[in-house]
Amino acid sequence: MKILLASGEVHPYSKTGGLGDMVGALGKALAREGHQVGLITPLYAGIRERFPAIQPFDWVLNLPLGGRRVAGKVCTLEPVPGLTIYFIDQPEFYLRPGLYQNGGFDYHDNAERFIFLSKAVAHLARHLPWKPELVHVHDWQAALVPLLINHEKSSGGWTNPPRTCLTIHNLAYQGQFPVTKFPVTNLPWSYFKPEGAEFYGQLNCLKSGIFFADAVSTVSPRYAREVTTPELGCGLDGLLRRRQSQLSGILNGVDYDEWNTLNNPFLKHAYSVDNLSGKSANKAALQEELGLPANEKIPLFGSVNRLVDQKGVDIQLTALEEALGGEMQFILLGSGDPKYEQGYRDLAHRHPTKVAVRIGHDQGLSHRIEAGSNFFILPSRFEPCGLNQMYSLRYGTVPIVRATGGLNDTVIDLTENAASANGIKFTEFSPAALGKALRKALALYAEPELHRHYQRNGMTADFSWTRTAQVYADLYQKVLAG
Ligand code: ADP
Ligand code: GLC
16 A cells, blocks of 8 residues: 655654654554555754755645745655655744744644644645555644645545545644634635534644544544543544544554664663563663662662653652652653652652652653663553553563553553453552552562563563554555445
8 A cells, every 4th residue: 555644743753752653663564564655744953963864855845824835845764665754844843942842832833833734744645656545644733634635625626635544642632723823724714613623713633633534543442432432532522423433443553673672772781571680780770870779679660751631640749759658769751841840859859869850851761761660650641552551561660550541451450360460550540549559569579479470471462563553554445445
């Protein structure tokens, strides 16, 4: 098949969270399966410098954006055979310190930046000489594409355009903008209605994608069910229920080329399920790196996260305060809401020999925390898929998760199946319930044999992309046949 993907972030070029990981890995996995794959994403600051093999592409963009026309260039990279990344080079929009915001504030022109991206996607989908059959867009940043394609089909003379899929990685981010931004799309006002791009008087990019895409998917089966409920539907559950027959949940895969413990440039010591001594050595190295007493006996809890409400930071801070009365250590890497960043700094200040906190984004340290910790804490309010718990499983680090979304689909608690148990789950969203789960972890750590059993189950679980890519290919086939 000839598939064009589009996303506001793609690892290893750009990333704020799992969206980048997922789309980067999906592109590679589809190409490996023999499909022809293009992937469109912005050329953000620093990408060209980090990837000198990026080539200019003989294509000039000059697209209407409201009352003006905006020019741009395209450049390309072929990281693996069969996959071409098309970077949209528009310095005014994309050469900025952050992807979507700076200093905690969204850029004032995010509507223009990502409507431009979506227009570039529709334009390339129409004019690339290899004629993609299917366009698969991800999250709100590219979610206007199905509508733009649909409009060109009905009134722009585009006969036989590609079919479209939208994957929702997180329904809480919808790309909502004031009505005054609608003209930036240059679409007729007839689309600005409840049966279209309008949502409570605003332009809603994700809603328009849910409405106009041929198929909609989310990143785990359970989240696909949860988004149709008022609790987790973020106001769009009604529309998602209406589209239920085109809605599916496909669990993300893990890029084991990168997330592995045997051949990993970020880890000092290699290890495997048959030889865990390297894991202990990584733990000692991590404790040393972050200035905590290096002691194998003390259970080490890790966390790498965007510090936002979704991730349950509030209950984590409260539960940790109590748990830190016992013998344990805790390491956090994250950034986000200033009040949560301060909360962790204060925690470290109060428990200097037990808690180490690094505020910022650090890929290498994220691997070292996954590898060096004994437990990984993920108490999310909701979690569309979650990748960290799958990384933890592969790294022999027992995940402690709230039973929601993809966390619930991937982690198995002792109470569900003792033979396959690989993590600790709790259900109620409260510090007390998380606190109880932390105590269970301490008890597990005191039982080395049972702990090994969890590690073995986790490290041998297989979330590889080969299977996931095949499920996407099946979905594309179905859409093309429909
Ligand atoms: P989400 O996409 O909601 O943030 P996921 O679990 O799907 O959650 O993906 C998070 C990804 O982002 C993981 O690869 C994780 O390691 C990475 N990540 C999050 N915060 C940081 C950070 N501060 N430094 C490095 N990597 C981070
Ligand atoms: C989103 C979700 C996360 C998911 C990731 C990749 O950021 O919050 O749960 O793993 O996308 O699909």
